[in-house]
Amino acid sequence: MSPGFTRPRPRPASATQRGWAGKTSRSPESREARPVGRACLVEACGTAAAGPRPAPRMVLVELSGSREPARWYCKGACAVYGQALAEVRALPVGGER
Numbered sequence: 001m002s003p004g005f006t007r008p009r010p011r012p013a014s015a016t017q018r019g020w021a022g023k024t025s026r027s028p029e030s031r032e033a034r035p036v037g038r039a040c041l042v043e044a045c046g047t048a049a050a051g052p053r054p055a056p057r058m059v060l061v062e063l064s065g066s067r068e069p070a071r072w073y074c075k076g077a078c079a080v081y082g083q084a085l086a087e088v089r090a091l092p093v094g095g096e097r
Helices: 015-022 077-089
Strands: 058-061 071-074
Touching: 058 077, 071 077
Parallel strands: none
Antiparallel strands: 058 071
């Protein structure tokens, strides 16, 4: 190889990085309320859809084939977040197809 095209060896992963990478995505998902990534003022936003609508104007987000359980979200950005989360959790993991 020509000088200037050699790459330094990558540094070894830290214990924290190895621990994070070693976790499997097949671990059981929490059935508690899911934080929506921002401050939501609606108390029941992100709760599992085990019962009836928890508050008026709540939207049920459910996607067939997703590892994310059905949840109630308030309208708007929270419902969009929940839909995106359900879609990501429906993607194949590892060698699944």
